[in-house]
Amino acid sequence: MILMAGMIGTGKTTVAELLSQALDTETFYESVGDNPILPDYYVDPKRWAFPLQIYFLNTRFKTIRQAMSHENNVLDRSLYEDLIFAELNYEAGNMTKLEFETYSDLLETMMEEVGAGNRRPDLLIYLDSDLQTALHRIKQRGRDYEQIDLHPELLHYYTTLHGKYREWIAHYNKTPVLVINSDQFDIYNEQDANELVALVKSTLEELQLATV
Template structure:
């Protein structure tokens, strides 16, 4: 799965995983020891946070390789979006950003070296900004709330734009783009529509070979 904060990645991932009879590998958010501090002081915590996410996402990919049907609720490929945003905002130094990019490229090369290590499909959840903001508000994580941290509104606007640019240029794997606002996956009919889109896309792909 891929998409901006608040597009519903975890909810969609759980639906798809249940349909495939597989496991969801979750992004480390609720148990992330750095994330709350990052929202309070991004200049201090941006680089450690990016390294933490990079490390945990790579470990997750290695775990998910145990079965071809596992679902990850966020991809490693979009990680650079957040690092670029932090660097451009002055939260990471040039040296920190270059160190991060070098490590990311090393890990990406290892993932790309074997077809079995690549995802069969990247499902990108698209969303307008207002919908994403409403979902962020409704899930209630204090450190994500604009009411408590007004500066986050500009952050979310910039992030939304970066995701739009990123998916237009993404070429690492096959892609299925789903407009998440169109589907309430808690509704049986909408859930089946989403699963039909996923099945049809997966069936259209050439099998990956070693």
């Protein structure tokens, strides 16, 4: 099992699909388009932060459990990075201390469940990117509730999120990690795409040898 991680706009879903095709396996997606809470959260984060975090946590837990029933797969996001968003909401005053502690305890229980025994994911691929590239991709994606032009306060949120992600990956130790600078790969370019796939394959081979 391969997990993708990285800030909004780093290309997680696109890379996940590339790897799934190259490795002849299945992609499991985060539920965003049909998320009934996300648009409301962007309008009133204090009201919707806690329900949103629980919604994400539940859907990501279901997805990773579903993925575990398959021998090989790629997840475009997982619950391992979920705490980043909860911390942002708590620090911004959108979640109470009790809500944050309740959420954190539930997250830890779920991570213990999916990481037990030989079910631990094989590799987490962290897609790094500079902030401006991520913001450009967010704009290209075109979801109204993510756009800085429509919601200027999001610039501070994205800037803080970018720093939080880099802090998180520096201390992450739940699974093996491969850090890829997504600014250096244009995966719509065949040569770049092949180089990225080769890097992932060689990392998986090294990990397999290390466990023999």
